[in-house]
Amino acid sequence: MTIFTDLTLLAMRDGLAARDFTARELVGAHVTAVEAARPLNAFIVETPEIALAAADAADAALANGSAGLLAGIPVGIKDLFCTKGVQTTAASAILKGFTPRYESTVTARLFDAGAAMLGKLNLDEFAMGSSNETSAFGPVISPWRALGSQAPLVPGGSSGGSSAAVAARLCAAATGTDTGGSIRQPAAFTGIAGIKPTYGRCSRWGIIAFASSLDQAGVMARTVADCALMLEAMAGYDPKDSTSLNAPVPAYAKALSGSLKGKRIGIPREYRMDGMDSAVDALWQQGIAWARDAGAEIVDVSLPHTGEALPTYYIVAPAEASSNLARYDGVRYGMRVAPDGGTLNDMYEATRAAGFGHEVKRRIMIGTYVLSAGYYDAYYLKAQKVRALIAQDFEHAWESCDLLLTPTAPTAAFGLGAKMADPIAMYLNDVFTVPASLAGLPAMSIPAGLDPDGLPLGLQIIGRPLDEQGVLNASYALEQAAGFVAAPTRWW
Amino acid sequence: MPGPYTDGHAGTYIIEGRTGPWELVIGLEVHAQVTSRAKLFSGSATDFGSEPNSQVSFVDAAMPGMLPVLNGECVRQAVRTGLALGAQINRWSRFDRKNYFYADLPQGYQISQYQHPIVGEGEIEIELEDGTRHTVGIERIHLEQDAGKSIHDLSPVFSYVDLNRSGVALMEIVSKPDMRSPAEAAAYVASLRAILRAIGSCDGNMQEGSMRADVNVSVRRPGTKFGTRCEIKNVNSIRFIQQAIAYEARRQVAILEEGGTIRQETRLFDPDKGETRSLRSKEDAHDYRYFPEPDLLPLELTEDFIAQCKASLPELPGAKRARFEAELGLSPYLSGVLTADADSSRWFETLLAETADRQGKPQRDVAEKAANWMTGELFGALNRLDLAIAESPVTPAQGAELLALVADGTLSGPLAKQVFEIMLETREDPGVIAEERGLKQVSDTGALERTIGDVMAANPDKVADYRGGKDKLFGFFVGQVMKASGGKANPAVVNALLKKALG
Numbered sequence: 003m004t005i006f007t008d009l010t011l012l013a014m015r016d017g018l019a020a021r022d023f024t025a026r027e028l029v030g031a032h033v034t035a036v037e038a039a040r041p042l043n044a045f046i047v048e049t050p051e052i053a054l055a056a057a058d059a060a061d062a063a064l065a066n067g068s069a070g071l072l073a074g075i076p077v078g079i080k081d082l083f084c085t086k087g088v089q090t091t092a093a094s095a096i097l098k099g100f101t102p103r104y105e106s107t108v109t110a111r112l113f114d115a116g117a118a119m120l121g122k123l124n125l126d127e128f129a130m131g132s133s134n135e136t137s138a139f140g141p142v143i144s145p146w147r148a149l150g151s152q153a154p155l156v157p158g159g160s161s162g163g164s165s166a167a168v169a170a171r172l173c174a175a176a177t178g179t180d181t182g183g184s185i186r187q188p189a190a191f192t193g194i195a196g197i198k199p200t201y202g203r204c205s206r207w208g209i210i211a212f213a214s215s216l217d218q219a220g221v222m223a224r225t226v227a228d229c230a231l232m233l234e235a236m237a238g239y240d241p242k243d244s245t246s247l248n249a250p251v252p253a254y255a256k257a258l259s260g261s262l263k264g265k266r267i268g269i270p271r272e273y274r275m276d277g278m279d280s281a282v283d284a285l286w287q288q289g290i291a292w293a294r295d296a297g298a299e300i301v302d303v304s305l306p307h308t309g310e311a312l313p314t315y316y317i318v319a320p321a322e323a324s325s326n327l328a329r330y331d332g333v334r335y336g337m338r339v340a341p342d343g344g345t346l347n348d349m350y351e352a353t354r355a356a357g358f359g360h361e362v363k364r365r366i367m368i369g370t371y372v373l374s375a376g377y378y379d380a381y382y383l384k385a386q387k388v389r390a391l392i393a394q395d396f397e398h399a400w401e402s403c404d405l406l407l408t409p410t411a412p413t414a415a416f417g418l419g420a421k422m423a424d425p426i427a428m429y430l431n432d433v434f435t436v437p438a439s440l441a442g443l444p445a446m447s448i449p450a451g452l453d454p455d456g457l458p459l460g461l462q463i464i465g466r467p468l469d470e471q472g473v474l475n476a477s478y479a480l481e482q483a484a485g486f487v488a489a490p491t492r493w494w
Numbered sequence: 495m496p497g498p499y500t501d502g503h504a505g506t507y508i509i510e511g512r513t514g515p516w517e518l519v520i521g522l523e524v525h526a527q528v529t530s531r532a533k534l535f536s537g538s539a540t541d542f543g544s545e546p547n548s549q550v551s552f553v554d555a556a557m558p559g560m561l562p563v564l565n566g567e568c569v570r571q572a573v574r575t576g577l578a579l580g581a582q583i584n585r586w587s588r589f590d591r592k593n594y595f596y597a598d599l600p601q602g603y604q605i606s607q608y609q610h611p612i613v614g615e616g617e618i619e620i621e622l623e624d625g626t627r628h629t630v631g632i633e634r635i636h637l638e639q640d641a642g643k644s645i646h647d648l649s650p651v652f653s654y655v656d657l658n659r660s661g662v663a664l665m666e667i668v669s670k671p672d673m674r675s676p677a678e679a680a681a682y683v684a685s686l687r688a689i690l691r692a693i694g695s696c697d698g699n700m701q702e703g704s705m706r707a708d709v710n711v712s713v714r715r716p717g718t719k720f721g722t723r724c725e726i727k728n729v730n731s732i733r734f735i736q737q738a739i740a741y742e743a744r745r746q747v748a749i750l751e752e753g754g755t756i757r758q759e760t761r762l763f764d765p766d767k768g769e770t771r772s773l774r775s776k777e778d779a780h781d782y783r784y785f786p787e788p789d790l791l792p793l794e795l796t797e798d799f800i801a802q803c804k805a806s807l808p809e810l811p812g813a814k815r816a817r818f819e820a821e822l823g824l825s826p827y828l829s830g831v832l833t834a835d836a837d838s839s840r841w842f843e844t845l846l847a848e849t850a851d852r853q854g855k856p857q858r859d860v861a862e863k864a865a866n867w868m869t870g871e872l873f874g875a876l877n878r879l880d881l882a883i884a885e886s887p888v889t890p891a892q893g894a895e896l897l898a899l900v901a902d903g904t905l906s907g908p909l910a911k912q913v914f915e916i917m918l919e920t921r922e923d924p925g926v927i928a929e930e931r932g933l934k935q936v937s938d939t940g941a942l943e944r945t946i947g948d949v950m951a952a953n954p955d956k957v958a959d960y961r962g963g964k965d966k967l968f969g970f971f972v973g974q975v976m977k978a979s980g981g982k983a984n985p986a987v988v989n990a991l992l993k994k995a996l997g
Contacts, residue, residue: 321785327602378785
């Protein structure tokens with residue numbers, strides 16, 4: 003008997019096309035799985051009626067030959083994407099109960115392709131976090147557990163609901179967003195694949211903004227091929243987003259190739275950090291060997307400003323966030339706290355004090371500070387200059403290689419609460435993912451192995467601007483070599 | 495930028511204080527609403543006077559996830575304005591966010607151009623009432639979005655917010671501190687308004703808020719460096735600008751003469767009291783935390799685009815005025831009046847073309863008559879009726895017909911005035927009015943000869959006196975004939991016939 007929830011997205015598509023099963027059966031099985039997995043807290047809102055209606059529409063379309071690319075595929079949507087008629091909160095109390103009257107471009111494209119939305123996925127509040135512990139709706143619990151342990155682990159962040167849901171087989175794929183690693187790091191933590199395309203590949207229209215110059219939508223799924231198909235449906239130019247790229251979107255899935263013959267893969271020496279987790283280092287060496295076996299030429303490259311990436315990111319991103327989040331003021335929508343007899347400023351203060359969580363407040367304060375008169379030059383302007391140097395590092399690297407191979411995160415998933423008291427330790431999770439974000443490059447994490455505790459580790463492929471195909475192909479090659487089949491054992 | 499005092503300002507306005515003379519230094523930041531059906535970054539309409547919050551898109555209300563998209567028409571109008579002011583057009587410009595919290599600023603920031611405006615330095619020629627002209631420098635023009643409107647008087651406990659204006663495109667036109675008197679500031683705004691209206695980049699309607707000014711005023715001893723300035727925000731008429739400057743200058747002089755110092759601050763003008771009052775001091779000034787708008791790409795203009803903007807510019811008021819003087823032979827006064835605003839010059843040029851056409855004469859030959867009629871009769875009537883030229887009940891074609899009826903003798907001057915009054919009321923064509931109401935001048939010699947015969951028969955003694963050498967009695971006969979004809983007789987024909995009849 004087919005276990006619907008274990009199928010890859012491509013297998014679901016094939017099965018639906020062959021009419022081996024109906025979309026209603028497929029989606030129904032996932033609706034049941036979602037309901038059963040509430041202990042994970044992966045969903046903020048479940049939308050079984052929307053999913054089943056989409057399934058019925060897909061069955062009709064499959065019957066009459068008008069089915070789209072993702073007809074009847076059960077997906078989860080990170081709750082940073084505005085969905086028409088469905089509560090959208092960015093996991094913030096300040097937006098509790100907010101229901102958009104518009105559909106984000108990315109979700110509109112997915113739904114046009116026939117995808118069935120199971121619900122809105124939990125995340126770090128306003129996508130600020132690396133563990134999904136800053137959500138106003140409570141943390142997401144990873145479906146994974148260390149060998150011999152019952153201790154809850156984080157699913158990574160900020161797309162922690164997405165990573166947990168895909169890893170726990172609650173949906174075939176999920177949307178994520180990645181500002182400094184928010185797709186790749188949770189993918190690595192939960193043993194799934196995740197791609198952040200080139201900045202501008204997917205429209206940001208209708209995605210609640212965190213840091214506009216870095217935010218980029220992407221995909222999380224269990225295989226590289228599944229990611230390729232989802233990305234194909236999501237990506238593309240959107241005149242409503244001035245920063246979206248007007249470039250054709252290739253049929254990624256069809257063009258997927260596991261051969262790395264003729265490809266030069268760069269290994270950035272600055273990513274070898276002191277005190278690096280030995281399992282992570284070992285996996286990286288293994289990855290290099292796999293790439294070489296697949297026909298790639300391995301090249302030693304230097305990205306000299308790597309060490310500056312994290313501090314640069316933690317100036318640029320909060321600066322933009324401090325401005326982007328100014329609109330949550332209690333005036334037009336969302337939470338309003340208006341003290342009796344208070345002034346407009348009192349309302350702002352009370353609303354934002356009650357509506358924003360600790361980490362969001364921290365970043366708004368950092369961002370406000372670095373943009374302030376007298377500090378702007380020393381922080382924001384300097385960070386922009388360093389950002390340009392980081393981008394230049396990559397451009398130089400592309401002279402001697404086509405792709406870069408690095409670890410995704412410095413460690414495997416950690417325990418719930420382990421790093422909440424130490425923001426710097428938390429920020430270090432993004433040390434390998436942030437540089438590609440600052441440079442706007444496409445990057446993907448694939449599950450490549452387990453650490454001694456039985457927890458997944460990821461490898462990251464970074465590519466040239468708009469070379470998602472190259473990134474997907476190299477990831478595909480490594481995926482085949484790694485043969486990663488581990489899955490969390492169901493405890494929920 | 496403190497500079498040496500140079501006297502180039504005819505009629506310089508000096509305040510004679512107790513301790514000596516004081517000179518004013520004035521700079522203006524004019525906010526002009528760009529003529530565009532849609533807002534600067536959204537497709538919402540921009541009509542004035544619509545129901546509150548009826549012209550608000552998701553972008554204008556700063557809903558989560560919304561993004562601005564630059565309206566090309568607003569860019570085009572800003573570039574045309576820059577070109578009309580002979581200004582530098584910046585091929586590369588950029589939008590910045592100006593961050594501050596206010597209830598009618600939905601995003602919590604205004605998208606503006608802070609460091610890299612679309613238009614750089616230019617200049618504008620102004621003329622004072624005494625006819626002296628000089629040049630005021632333009633520092634820059636940048637594009638920015640307007641805020642909404644807070645309404646505080648609808649409820650004792652709540653303020654209301656109308657977002658119809660939120661996101662409307664404004665050009666901020668910043669002058670250099672080149673003006674030295676309220677009259678110069680007024681002339682500057684009038685010239686600027688005439689240019690904007692002529693090229694159609696702003697309707698210049700100050701009552702509706704399409705144009706308003708922030709006025710920077712300081713005083714100094716003539717020839718010394720600039721004093722500390724105060725900025726008077728949002729003044730919305732030329733008269734108020736003059737009043738605000740005059741008041742503010744006196745206020746500053748009074749402080750300085752008491753040995754005080756001027757605090758740099760933002761002030762408001764109260765038109766009812768004719769005073770300015772403090773809004774906030776420099777210490778309380780917002781820290782706007784400007785930074786480049788990450789939702790928009792830098793704005794890059796092609797030479798082609800700029801050339802197209804240039805080609806689309808009509809003749810500008812200054813050039814038109816020079817042409818009226820040189821080609822039409824009009825006096826500087828008439829040329830100035832007729833080019834003071836785009837509606838007037840447009841009306842005049844239509845009138846002139848139709849007049850020349852009807853009379854089969856070159857425009858130069860009929861220009862002065864047309865100009866005199868328009869600035870005298872028509873403007874007088876409109877003034878009386880409190881109507882703008884664009885609302886004139888008489889069309890240029892009707893005006894041309896009236897002038898033609900005078901030129902060909904159908905109407906005398908006094909008859910023309912009568913017909914014109916009826917035109918204003920009924921909007922009918924002058925020919926129809928003259929015909930139907932029998933107001934045509936009588937040039938029919940048979941009818942007039944009979945009237946002359948009657949007059950002579952009734953006044954035999956006067957005929958005898960005239961024939962006896964009392965030439966002055968000729969005027970008496972003309973008057974009697976005109977009276978008998980009800981004022982409709984053609985005086986030239988009457989003269990000729992009378993001369994013959996009286997021998």
